[in-house]
Amino acid sequence: MLVDEVGLSSDSRERVLNAAEELFVKRGYEAVIIKDIAKAAGIHHASLYHHVPGGKPSLYVExxxxxxxxxxxxxxxxxxxxxxxxxxxxxxxxxxxxxxxxxxxxxxxxxxxxxxxxxxxxxxxxxxxxxxxxxxxxxxxxxxxxxxxxxxxxxxxxxxxxxxxxxxxxxxxxxxxxxxxxxxxxxxxxxxxxxxx
Amino acid sequence: MLVDEVGLSSDSRERVLNAAEELFVKRGYEAVIIKDIAKAAGIHHASLYHHVPGGKPSLYVExxxxxxxxxxxxxxxxxxxxxxxxxxxxxxxxxxxxxxxxxxxxxxxxxxxxxxxxxxxxxxxxxxxxxxxxxxxxxxxxxxxxxxxxxxxxxxxxxxxxxxxxxxxxxxxxxxxxxxxxxxxxxxxxxxxxxxx
DNA sequence: GTCTATATAAAGATAGAC
DNA sequence: GTCTATCTTTATATAGAC
Structure with missing residues (x-):
């Protein structure tokens, strides 16, 4: 799929972003924990940092x-x-x-x-x-x-x-x-x- | 003052409640930490548990x-x-x-x-x-x-x-x-x- | 890319001296 | 009632195997 060459994101990165968006918008920054986002995206919370190296603050801003x-x-x-x-x-x-x-x-x-x-x-x-x-x-x-x-x-x-x-x-x-x-x-x-x- | 006999609260308990009220109402449950409340009330956060034995959830509800x-x-x-x-x-x-x-x-x-x-x-x-x-x-x-x-x-x-x-x-x-x-x-x-x- | 294991940091809470 | 010290739990984050 040459995702890197065209600047697209992987599938799970997209799932992480979607899960994070829904939770952050609904509950706010502090009430959402990384584990909830990872769970909703269907991955282990440690894997989340592969897609979003900046962690929670950077994920929230993006x-x-x-x-x-x-x-x-x-x-x-x-x-x-x-x-x-x-x-x-x-x-x-x-x-x-x-x-x-x-x-x-x-x-x-x-x-x-x-x-x-x-x-x-x-x-x-x-x-x-x-x-x-x-x-x-x-x-x-x-x-x-x-x-x-x-x-x-x-x-x-x-x-x-x-x-x-x-x-x-x-x-x-x-x-x-x-x-x-x-x-x-x-x-x-x-x-x-x-x-x- | 016989505060116990008439069911009144101590002065610092009242300060704790007032600080907690202001912070919880403004920022919400998760965004407020016990230390912030204690600091605003002018006591150490450990002392807060003397006035509110139930801790954060019970303080929030009260x-x-x-x-x-x-x-x-x-x-x-x-x-x-x-x-x-x-x-x-x-x-x-x-x-x-x-x-x-x-x-x-x-x-x-x-x-x-x-x-x-x-x-x-x-x-x-x-x-x-x-x-x-x-x-x-x-x-x-x-x-x-x-x-x-x-x-x-x-x-x-x-x-x-x-x-x-x-x-x-x-x-x-x-x-x-x-x-x-x-x-x-x-x-x-x-x-x-x-x-x- | 994903996991297990582990480290680090922060927050909630308790024990006990004063 | 208040503190210091400590413990526990929870959350964020990293290391490294697969």
Missing amino acids: VMTRHLQRYQAGMHAAIQQPQENLESQLQSVGAWVIAHTPVNVIRLHNSDLTAIKAEAADIISNLAFEATLFPIVTVLEAAQQRGEIQHESLGYMAGSLFASLEAIHAIPDQYLDLSRQSIANQIIEVFIRGLKA | VMTRHLQRYQAGMHAAIQQPQENLESQLQSVGAWVIAHTPVNVIRLHNSDLTAIKAEAADIISNLAFEATLFPIVTVLEAAQQRGEIQHESLGYMAGSLFASLEAIHAIPDQYLDLSRQSIANQIIEVFIRGLKA
Whole structure:
């Protein structure tokens, strides 16, 4: 397969990265141990260091960078679809957000990023902004230019909406009497039109 | 002081609990180590076990229970103030939320509570609901009965608002050109009236 | 590339002097 | 109640056989 010559990774390295991504994103840096990742990837934890010589910190940085870049690409695609009005664009954003494990930026800043080197933390922090808030702000500003909405602080409003959508993940299944997508759509509707009768 | 006879705690025990509360709430269970708590309380980490024989898990449960009970009491007081309309009631809620470290229920369920015994986790999980969503649902239902608002799924909307308000904590100081309370008030306004021009 | 065995380091916890 | 010293457990990481 000449993987080295074309710069591709081996199969198990990919499994390690996927397992690490899922666990780190879900539980955060400290709550994940190397053995869990290796087990999920189907190898012995000692073998993991063959694929990721830098160990846990470097694995975290690689995997979170990749995760946020993909997240950003997905958000971009969601808002790029040829939809005319704000509501349908935000519904696409909602679909993307509920289809993925929450980014949880509060945890990211309060614990995860304090455990790694400052430069890496800065990069991930900026990526998180680019992947989450920035696309939503773009959509809101365009809608404002079309005269669909009117607000002075669209950045804060974008953050508010994103936080609401991510929180849908926290609803336990037993309390769900609508699909998560329907809940997202209701949140978006209230965001645009308000709760007022 | 006869502290034993009246069931009161010693001074340093209280310092330990306060330090533990602040750290656990901010960083989560795994990211906090016993030495950090002891250091913040001004004692050697070995001395901590004198005050909390159950060690880290039991300390976490005690401190989170206390935290959420107080949080609930504060939310209750906020909504009980003699304010007639929904907006001013929610502004009091917003003031309480931004004055306290986020409860972060997503992290609570995805990592913190998986590290402790299931029964304790259930109790904390229920307390978190009572302390955060329940008071907001109560306020929204009352407003609906007065005819101020109209929505089918007030529970989900309460969750949405609470998540938005907690997320205000995640805004770095350098990006703040309004006070957090002002941002909370704007979020509440949009929640009630919408972004629409 | 993967394992077994082992080393190192960090965290939780206990014993016992003061 | 608090400390020093020590023990145990757990997690990260390395060495070297296969």
